[in-house]
Amino acid sequence: MINEFELKFKAVLANELLARNAVMSFLSPLNPSYETLCEFKTIISEGVSNAIIHGYKFDNSKDVYLKVIVYENDVEISIRDFGVGIDDVNEARMPHYTSRPDLERAGMGLTIIESLSDSLHISSIPGTGVKLIIRKKLLPQYINE
Amino acid sequence: MENKIKITSFDEGIVIKISGDLDSSKTFLYKEKIHEHMRQIGPRYIIWDFKDLTFLDSAGIGLILGRYNEVERVNGMMGLIGLNTYSRKVIAISGLFSLMKEYASLKAFIKEEKIEQ
Numbered sequence: 404m405i406n407e408f409e410l411k412f413k414a415v416l417a418n419e420l421l422a423r424n425a426v427m428s429f430l431s432p433l434n435p436s437y438e439t440l441c442e443f444k445t446i447i448s449e450g451v452s453n454a455i456i457h458g459y460k461f462d463n464s465k466d467v468y469l470k471v472i473v474y475e476n477d478v479e480i481s482i483r484d485f486g487v488g489i490d491d492v493n494e495a496r497m498p499h500y501t502s503r504p505d506l507e508r509a510g511m512g513l514t515i516i517e518s519l520s521d522s523l524h525i526s527s528i529p530g531t532g533v534k535l536i537i538r539k540k541l542l543p544q545y546i547n548e
Numbered sequence: 549m550e551n552k553i554k555i556t557s558f559d560e561g562i563v564i565k566i567s568g569d570l571d572s573s574k575t576f577l578y579k580e581k582i583h584e585h586m587r588q589i590g591p592r593y594i595i596w597d598f599k600d601l602t603f604l605d606s607a608g609i610g611l612i613l614g615r616y617n618e619v620e621r622v623n624g625m626m627g628l629i630g631l632n633t634y635s636r637k638v639i640a641i642s643g644l645f646s647l648m649k650e651y652a653s654l655k656a657f658i659k660e661e662k663i664e665q
Binding site: 416417419420423437438441442444445448449452456498507510511512514515518519 | 569571572573575579602603604605606607609610611613614632633634637638641642643
């Protein structure tokens with residue numbers, strides 16, 4: 404482990420920006436490419452919005468927990484909520500599966516996280532919340548003078 | 549970059565240019581603005597210009613898909629311009645390229661799809 408941070412914030416969609424920018428600031432010293440940084444931002448937003456929308460059903464009194472750890476060759480992101488949980492994780496992972504079609508959100512969140520990362524582990528017990536553990540390669544690129 | 553939406557029209561279509569971040573805190577407002585233009589113009593073609601887009605996730609994909617379903621109903625078409633490596637990747641993962649194509653410009657869309665002017 405090289406570096407680590409944790410962040411707790413209310414389940415408000417506007418806080419997606421806080422989470423994205425925190426991760427961006429945290430990873431920037433490692434000099435990731437613009438594209439890689441954008442991918443990290445999308446991963447964070449998908450995970451955080453899932454927690455707010457599905458986990459907490461927009462109850463803004465609840466808290467979302469984000470933890471990011473930088474290792475030698477990759478980054479581990481965990482996003483935790485203590486909301487309703489997922490009944491069937493395999494079903495939730497299916498592309499275009501959504502429990503809220505009314506929200507016009509494409510049901511692609513977990514598929515996008517999976518595609519942009521190297522691994523996605525979902526643990527959930529219905530009634531106690533969801534924890535996503537995402538790993539994505541990031542080789543520190545040092546600037547050559 | 550400032551977050552904004554700019555909608556311009558051409559013949560039977562509109563170009564929706566989104567600058568900055570397109571996330572779930574913007575999609576509701578943007579949908580309203582797009583619908584306002586759609587009511588006035590009744591477009592058959594919608595082109596999304598993502599040249600100045602700095603962030604995209606499934607909320608934005610949902611906004612695109614929702615409008616796709618609306619132009620589909622009037623036998624219209626949708627196209628994408630100004631994609632970069634990142635936005636192209638998110639769009640590809642979401643499967644949108646089975647519904648619409650990427651074009652070099654609005655001009656290229658009109659020419660390639662033989663849109664009558």
